[in-house]
Amino acid sequence: MKYRSYCAASVMALIIACPSIAAAQDSTSQPTEHAGQADPSNEVTSSEQADNQIIVTGSRIAKLGFTSPTPVTVIEQQQIRSLNPASLNDALRQLPVLADSVGPRGTTGSAGAGGSFLNLRRLGGPRTLVLLDGRRYVSTTQNGTVDTALFPEILISRIDVVTGGASAAYGSDAVSGVVNFVLNKSFTGLKGEALYGQIDGGYAPEYKASLAGGTSFGDGRGHFIASGEYYKSEGLWTVDDLAKTGYKDRRDCSVIQNPGGATARTFACGVVSSNSSPNGLITSGPLAFRQFDASGNLVPFNRGTLTSATTQVGGDGPQGNWRALLSPNTRIATFARASWEFSSEVTAYVEASWAKTHYAYPVGAFSGFTGSGALTIQRDNAYLTSQVADLMDQNRLTSIRVSRTNFDIPRPFVDQINKTTRIVAGLDGDIGGFKWSAYYQHGRNDISQTLSGVINLDRFVDTAAFLAAAGYPQYPAVSAVDAVRAPAGNAAGVPAGTIVCRSTLTNPNNGCVPINVMGPQTFTAAQLGYVTGTSYFSGPIKQNVVAITVNKDLFNLPGGAVTVAAGGEYRDESIRTIADPVSLAFSPANNRIGQFQTGNYVSQSGSVNVKEAFVEAIFPIFKDRPFFKELELNTAARYTDYSTSGGVTSWKVGLTWAPSDLIRFRATRSRDIRAANLAELFSAGTGGLGTVTDQATRNNPSPHPSPNPVQVITAGNRDLRPELANTWTAGAVITPSFIRGLSLAVDYYDINIKGAVGTPTANQVVLDCFNGSSEACSRITRDANGELTRVLVVPINLNVLKQNGLDIELAYSLSLADLTDKLDGRVSLRFLGNKVFSSYTQAPGTAVIDRTGEISTPDWRWTLNLGYQKGPLNVSTQYRFTGGGWYDVATLPTDLPQRYIKGQVLMNLNIDYTVKILGGRYTLFGNVQNVFDKTAPPFGNVAVSPTVFDTLGRTFRAGFRFEY
16 A cells, blocks of 8 residues: 555656557457547546556457567557647657657758658658558658648547567568557547647647547448548748747857867857858958948958858858748548448448648758859949959959858748548458458549749859850850840840840840849849749659458467468559659759759659568467466468569567466567668659769779769669568566556567668769679760769668667556545556667668767657546646767767767646536647747757757647537
């Protein structure tokens, strides 16, 4: 009793309940519902329902209890609700093993990172298999990842996270595990939710509304459910949005060069650019480090301190922290399902869903021209002031080089729209002890992505000098920067003295619009329309799946019936996207395909089909014997045949042994696979000219730079083989009967992926050919003299990826009435932890650098949920810890001083109150994320992505739910 009192005193909240009920994850299972249907004042916890056992899934065989040796974490609907997330992805990111999943927060790139994509164990989204009710979902991206924002959140009864190898049971791509969203297919009644949230200070308001209904018909033989959800977030574009109000401290802390210091680099805050100016900065020659003022005249440029070629502290340079903190996004998701029981042996069903997501955000930085890309201004430029012209004459300069950050040109803006349609039709049956399921599924995701306001380099910069040197007469210079005054009697027929592009004098109809880049400008719509454009691509990703599964008890062993599941699946996936012509055109200014400064999308087209067959069996060897309370063997094997790479086998062998009710041991050895995704297989060729180090030619057998520019083309590779992963898991589950409500699971895992897909550099391809790789040699082209002319760079199976670590899960739940009649309510606790011992990727011929424990790859994460429930009141708190780490474990002492950056502990608070009125249940709730308003530590917000630290600060959410 003293021990119980001590435990109860340490917990005052409703925790995310113990891992609980599980049926099979195939389409035949009928998940048991806990949340959303019982009176919360009388609700029984999952641990009590499970007789104080942690019940797990992870198998295609429908069996309760510890039937699977593969660790699984189960998140139930009530647990999701208690977090009050903006999306399912936000809820799952609370789990340490999914903390690196990405979403609208921190989106920066032009490649369409908007969306909610799961990343299990930081091994990459494509290695995490995401299922909806045990079935695949059509890919949202070319990389094969699925945006979980498309799912019918309000109808999700639980989420099973399988953290061990699961390819044999579920299919390819489950290298790091499976996340299965299980639907409440038997929901009856009406329920809804409305939510409003914002970041402290009134930023990024968000709105969410959802509604679901379910009813039986035909004397109970039929059942229909449907749901709809709308969500909108206004987003938060940049750190500057907060800094302007003084609410947040934006110090632009980063690692920079350290001229004259004891180390080559150092840590500093207030970092800005030293080689650029928003008004234009002359970077070389006798006028170097003078910038243009508002009148276009030259004034001194304050160089600050710790000045190097690119960075400095203080001074007049622009700062660079422009990333989007939270992308504006909108989603609409609808779902409907109807089933009909033809007899006690056969049930048919049809599911249909349609969803639309829209993510919009500015690309991380303003456009600019720095370094070798600085703009060339000729002496006769029409926009030069007399002061600048006189200075150029005095110094006998025919041109100057101007580096510029274009604050007066809007940042490129991404608009990404996905429209997803999915239809499933199937039959479930049970005939003579044979449980079977068969279904057909069609999914289509229409991608439309535009990057507007992006600079067209071939129209903006002065390419004349480059064109002449490179010998590209077919690409006439049309630079808007190269502006002159038209002479009298010019061929263009414009009045003398008119400012025009130099190219217009010889090609009057080229449409060039001159611009002034000396000093801050207000560009006209015509000027912006000429020098900027829109890069885009659009097209469908399609998926068709046909699958059948059977399940039967065959014979008995001393421990019970041997159950076998077997099945087959056929699926095909295809992509056909078309990009804009400017992105596909060769750019002399870029030295590559694609004339835009950023973006330059490519077209993709291709298809792959997959045929799979699997068998899984559970052998209950002993049960209720001395030292063998339970001994069970779980085996599975799957053969997969890819149209692109042929056949491959995955398998699993697992064992669970419970010598008593106190402890259960479990271990699994598996081989898991991941096939190349559509992008890796079918990306169209893009690239340009570059210098490549040649290891040997006919005329010069020693390594030397290529004498002429080499065409380097990057494309997909249809010859990629599946990745092969060898996975070990071993652990124990403790459920002591003398501490009712306590469960502890500890599991070790080791994942070794061979042939992981990676893309080598052009230099690596040439070196591999020199070392005898015929495959590499097939991607090299030489001229008659033996000199390199072309290198094809494609993704290949070249890497080894390894990770091992420890997962810990502790749950405790206690009714206070068990302690004394003076107390009431229930307290509970759940702790989830992940410790990574090592994690690294190794390419052939390179040294292993394990960055585990760096600030970008923390080795320790945990989540602790505490709570208290009494009748209609539910109070829960959550603490999330992200471990600190060194900035760079591989740096030399002479390069950068080692610095340890502290981790982050965030606290979330949720309170909800439920009342019963007129036969319905109504719940008011309030939620605070990051209660103490902690933000990323210095050097943490730049060195790592927002998946590591919270970069938004305190967030409030409030709303209500109802259910009849």
